[in-house]
Amino acid sequence: MNSLRPDTLIQNPNSAPIVVCVTVDCPANRLWGMVGQFANFDVFIPALTHIEMTGTGVGALRTKFFHDGNRVVEQLNSRDEHAMQMTWTMIYNTLGLARLWAAISVEALGEQCSKVTWILIAEPMDTAQEGFESFVQGFASSALENVRRLLS
Template identity: 85%
Template sequence: MNPLRPDTLIRNPNGKPIEACVMVDCSATRLWDMVGQFAHFDVFIPALAHIEMTGTGVGALRTKFFRDGHCVVEQLNSRDEQAMHMTWTMIYNTLGLARLWAAISVEALGEHCSKVTWTLIAEPRDTAQEGFESFVQGFANSALENVRRLLS
């Protein structure tokens, strides 16, 4: 009989990074105050009905409830308030994703101009799923356009 060994179902996804980026006419601090709040993505993603948090800081879990009934659970991997960036990993979903890793970062371009970049690496559960990359790209682009609209 083989002894039990440590294992996990959580693995980083493989694939080409998908990046969305917008410039916003506001300070980097103001932009980070919106997109850097792991518990409050529902502020700029209209498809989210609400978010529930378990824990705080690195290691915290967020459960995102979508208006269409879908659900996603993600874990905060890293967050740097001074550098204005964070990363997270999806650990459960009903969207048909196999794996997802994401990062968001804010960069000051001037006193009243800044840039937010959202990078995602995702794998569909069904590798033959057509339009997957364009769906993820469109979702991220739309969310960041909402950020620009809300802060401009």
């Protein structure tokens, strides 16, 4: 009898969500044009040297290359242009993350004002790691402050 069955190493993280929101003085479609491009996060995350894509649309993979030599591979799970939201899952990294799921969305607050919300659920390899949540919070906050600076 064959003991092989379908399996996967990809699991959703189980920790508390980290939520970062920033209001930007620009139309929602302009904000979405920046943060809604899965292949272009290097535009507003200075720690990245570049991004390489494999495939397009849902299921595509992006490899993020960091200045310090680290790499992260993520898969686009969903993307809704009309709702201005997308989700992705990390499938490989050299940062010491066990699991990561993320979502980003944009909401119009008026004609010339909008809000971006980035939700991250992450777990470190070392569960005793001090300051992990504040590191993730700081990384996302810094990235979205760059977005605000670039678009305001």
